[in-house]
Amino acid sequence: MEFGLSQEQTMLQDSLTRFLGDSGSLARARVFNANNEGRAPDVLAGLAELGVTGLIIPEEHGGVGLGLLDAALVSEVLGRHVTPAPFIGSSVLAPLALMRAGSAGQQAVWLPKLASGAAVAGVALSEATGARENAGVTASGGRLSGRALFVIDFEADVYVVADKAGGLHLVAADAKGLTRTRLPTIDTTRPVGELNFDNVEAEPLAAAADSAAVVRFLIDTGRVMYAADTLGAASAMIDQAVAYAKERKQFERAIATFQAVKHMCAEMAAALEPCRSLVWYAGHALESLPAEASVTACHAKAHTSEVGTRVAKTATEVHGGMGFTDLVGLHYWFKRIGLNRQMLGGPEAVREDAARLQALAA
Amino acid sequence: MELSYGAEHEAFRREVVEFLQTHRDQAPGSGRGASALAWQKLLIAHGYAGRTIPKEYGGYGAAPDILKSRIIAEEFAKAQVSPGLGGQGISMLIPTLLEVGSEEQKRDIIGPTLRGERIWCQGYSEPGAGSDLANLRTKADLDGDEWVINGQKIWTSTAHLADWIFCLVRTEPDAPKHQGISFLLFSMKSPGIEIRPLIDMTNGHSFNEVFFTDVRVPAGQIVGKRGEGWKVANAILKHERGSLADPNVMLSRLNGIKELMRSETIDGRRLIYSPVFRDRLMRVEGEVMAMRCNDLRLLSGAVNNADVGIAGMIVKLQTTELRHELERLAIDVMGEMGVLYGEGAPHLRGNGSWQWNYMFFLGLIIGGGTSQIQKNIIAERGLGMPREPKLAIG
Ligand SMILES: Cc1cc2nc3c(=O)[nH]c(=O)nc-3n(C[C@H](O)[C@H](O)[C@H](O)COP(=O)(O)OP(=O)(O)OC[C@H]3O[C@@H](n4cnc5c(N)ncnc54)[C@H](O)[C@@H]3O)c2cc1C
Numbered sequence: 001m002e003f004g005l006s007q008e009q010t011m012l013q014d015s016l017t018r019f020l021g022d023s024g025s026l027a028r029a030r031v032f033n034a035n036n037e038g039r040a041p042d043v044l045a046g047l048a049e050l051g052v053t054g055l056i057i058p059e060e061h062g063g064v065g066l067g068l069l070d071a072a073l074v075s076e077v078l079g080r081h082v083t084p085a086p087f088i089g090s091s092v093l094a095p096l097a098l099m100r101a102g103s104a105g106q107q108a109v110w111l112p113k114l115a116s117g118a119a120v121a122g123v124a125l126s127e128a129t130g131a132r133e134n135a136g137v138t139a140s141g142g143r144l145s146g147r148a149l150f151v152i153d154f155e156a157d158v159y160v161v162a163d164k165a166g167g168l169h170l171v172a173a174d175a176k177g178l179t180r181t182r183l184p185t186i187d188t189t190r191p192v193g194e195l196n197f198d199n200v201e202a203e204p205l206a207a208a209a210d211s212a213a214v215v216r217f218l219i220d221t222g223r224v225m226y227a228a229d230t231l232g233a234a235s236a237m238i239d240q241a242v243a244y245a246k247e248r249k250q251f252e253r254a255i256a257t258f259q260a261v262k263h264m265c266a267e268m269a270a271a272l273e274p275c276r277s278l279v280w281y282a283g284h285a286l287e288s289l290p291a292e293a294s295v296t297a298c299h300a301k302a303h304t305s306e307v308g309t310r311v312a313k314t315a316t317e318v319h320g321g322m323g324f325t326d327l328v329g330l331h332y333w334f335k336r337i338g339l340n341r342q343m344l345g346g347p348e349a350v351r352e353d354a355a356r357l358q359a360l361a362a
Numbered sequence: 363m364e365l366s367y368g369a370e371h372e373a374f375r376r377e378v379v380e381f382l383q384t385h386r387d388q389a390p391g392s393g394r395g396a397s398a399l400a401w402q403k404l405l406i407a408h409g410y411a412g413r414t415i416p417k418e419y420g421g422y423g424a425a426p427d428i429l430k431s432r433i434i435a436e437e438f439a440k441a442q443v444s445p446g447l448g449g450q451g452i453s454m455l456i457p458t459l460l461e462v463g464s465e466e467q468k469r470d471i472i473g474p475t476l477r478g479e480r481i482w483c484q485g486y487s488e489p490g491a492g493s494d495l496a497n498l499r500t501k502a503d504l505d506g507d508e509w510v511i512n513g514q515k516i517w518t519s520t521a522h523l524a525d526w527i528f529c530l531v532r533t534e535p536d537a538p539k540h541q542g543i544s545f546l547l548f549s550m551k552s553p554g555i556e557i558r559p560l561i562d563m564t565n566g567h568s569f570n571e572v573f574f575t576d577v578r579v580p581a582g583q584i585v586g587k588r589g590e591g592w593k594v595a596n597a598i599l600k601h602e603r604g605s606l607a608d609p610n611v612m613l614s615r616l617n618g619i620k621e622l623m624r625s626e627t628i629d630g631r632r633l634i635y636s637p638v639f640r641d642r643l644m645r646v647e648g649e650v651m652a653m654r655c656n657d658l659r660l661l662s663g664a665v666n667n668a669d670v671g672i673a674g675m676i677v678k679l680q681t682t683e684l685r686h687e688l689e690r691l692a693i694d695v696m697g698e699m700g701v702l703y704g705e706g707a708p709h710l711r712g713n714g715s716w717q718w719n720y721m722f723f724l725g726l727i728i729g730g731g732t733s734q735i736q737k738n739i740i741a742e743r744g745l746g747m748p749r750e751p752k753l754a755i756g
Binding site: 256259263299306 | 363364365367369379403452472536608620634635637640641643644647648650651652653655656659661662663665666668671672673675679680734736737738740741742744745746747748750
């Protein structure tokens with residue numbers, strides 16, 4: 001019985017933390033934002049060197065061959081450092097789609113490129129969960145039409161696209177008839193966008209017996225990854241709030257001596273710590289406890305989002321006016337948590353999904 | 363991550379299950395009648411109660427194995443069979459004596475306490491000493507070879523049922539407040555003790571006021587040395603906090619709410635089809651799941667001697683608050699039916715246990731270190747924030 005991280009997993013988090021650095025990462029996120037960059041090649045190269053881009057890709061395709069709990073642990077560190085880099089789409093969901101539904105040929109073409117960071121893959125799943133009116137992609141005769149909203153890791157070379165019927169497709173970013181529009185969001189560290197398809201040539205990812213089950217698995221996995229990102233971002237916010245409270249003086253004393261401030265910090269920490277346990281469990285469940293994986297993923301996403309949102313607000317308040325400014329940059333974490341909350345289903349939607357999965361809803 | 367308990371432990375689980383199948387009809391309902399005492403004896407003989415307490419003190423004498431203890435708890439809970447006697451003597455005093463008691467105390471006290479022949483109450487809190495427990499005033503003066511005790515305790519659970527009390531008293535009035543306290547054991551039948559019942563908000567009589575007037579206690583009935591009572595008491599508080607956290611009970615309560623929502627209808631519609639209540643249900647389910655995962659992490663930390671950071675420190679706060687909220691949900695789900703209370707009330711659901719637990723857990727939010735005190739502890743010891751000026755504990 002061991003409910004916890006292995007030495008390798010702790011080392012993975014540590015080495016990534018060293019690379020991202022404690023202060024450098026916010027500075028890089030600021031530049032990324034200021035220059036309206038789509039991709040940060042330096043960050044991506046560093047992640048590739050550490051094996052992050054190829055984390056879950058099998059070794060024969062140039063990856064590291066680790067599991068989805070490992071991916072969740074990486075996602076946590078990236079959230080912690082508000083890292084301006086693709087990961088959830090390009091390094092987790094797209095490789096997973098290729099590994100579970102791609103042909104040997106498709107895997108051989110794309111997995112090595114994704115592993116090395118030579119290519120970035122975006123993922124369009126939002127029509128499979130929380131579909132909008134006037135959106136949705138239909139496939140006919142190997143061609144896609146329609147619109148995909150809220151595409152993850154949008155600044156990409158290739159896209160994995162879910163259609164309305166549960167099919168999955170690969171589409172090149174420069175395919176004829178494809179119009180790409182970046183959607184400005186609160187979170188400037190990870191581009192999100194919209195794809196419009198006008199009879200666009202696509203390759204079906206059709207090697208899976210049950211494509212809809214693969215889509216479901218991608219959604220579950222994505223939810224756990226967003227939960228982990230929020231976990232990391234929220235714990236960074238708590239650390240900053242506690243450190244600030246110990247430094248900042250008012251009424252001739254550190255504000256950390258005020259019980260109201262201490263209790264804000266204690267409440268944040270007490271609420272977030274069980275999320276860590278929950279995210280680990282959900283990450284483990286994805287591959288090891290298939291019967292529980294979907295419901296657990298829903299709860300990890302919903303609960304961590306709720307706690308994360310509360311932490312984001314409270315940690316900002318602990319900083320007083322400074323928390324509201326761009327100077328300390330706390331809002332980068334605030335916004336990261338805000339984006340994570342809505343993607344692949346907000347808490348209410350995801351809880352409804354959890355109820356449906358347990359046959360508690362009509 | 364390895365969530366299985368392993369072959370040896372799964373074999374042990376089968377033993378427990380077999381025991382339960384063979385003997386479950388001997389298990390008592392509630393209370394401390396003759397059948398409960400006989401059941402306790404049987405459990406001790408098989409190592410399902412007093413498992414790691416040495417044989418010479420009346421226990422079963424097994425080597426500590428956290429997973430085996432957990433398996434016993436899990437299987438008894440699953441079978442809904444009494445896991446044996448509890449109470450403050452068994453859950454708090456015995457562990458403390460094992461740590462700091464004298465050889466004689468261990469021999470004389472642990473056995474009868476474990477077998478349920480001696481019931482204890484905990485005399486800590488006083489009117490002027492609640493969260494600030496070290497402020498207690500009940501005093502004990504040494505007169506020859508006897509302590510003479512005068513003062514008052516309050517909130518003393520089960521004092522009216524108890525044979526004995528473990529009690530904090532001030533023996534060194536001139537020492538700093540944490541260093542002037544001693545930990546005494548004495549009979550509740552001693553002359554000079556008066557017990558006045560306090561009715562709690564559930565309408566139950568669970569705790570009392572206890573008054574001491576010239577109560578005489580043999581000098582040797584002290585645990586630890588004179589003035590060391592605070593250290594001894596802190597060991598007990600640690601046990602108390604740990605014992606409140608059973609997320610598996612929360613899971614079965616949660617399943618109870620699901621049952622309720624599936625079976626009850628309002629305006630012809632099953633409650634489970636109310637999106638608002640369903641969302642609240644799922645919200646609580648997520649929180650319960652997080653605490654169950656946290657509990658696994660603590661279990662694993664204890665088994666493997668691994669550091670779990672603040673994951674343990676937050677449990678009392680989070681689980682008592684969550685349990686209170688969970689019981690509240692059931693009440694809300696029932697609408698007007700939710701207010702029914704009291705034995706024999708028409709239309710009563712679940713024997714009134716939802717309202718009862720809702721109130722009882724508010725008591726547990728307060729008792730044994732309030733939620734605010736828990737937050738002080740988390741901020742100070744967990745996050746390294748400055749200590750409350752007067753809370754510096756020895
Ligand atoms: C069901 C139940 C059973 C109990 N059983 C026993 C028993 O068997 N034996 C026994 O000895 N005691 C028992 N107690 C007593 C229990 O331990 C105390 O009630 C508890 O420690 C709080 O003390 P108090 O009631 O004096 O409240 P107070 O300490 O007066 O607290 C009142 C309020 O002030 C807040 N407060 C106090 N100090 C601080 C601080 N430093 N910072 C922030 N807020 C603060 C508290 O959080 C609370 O909200 C029991 C209590 C309950 C409810």
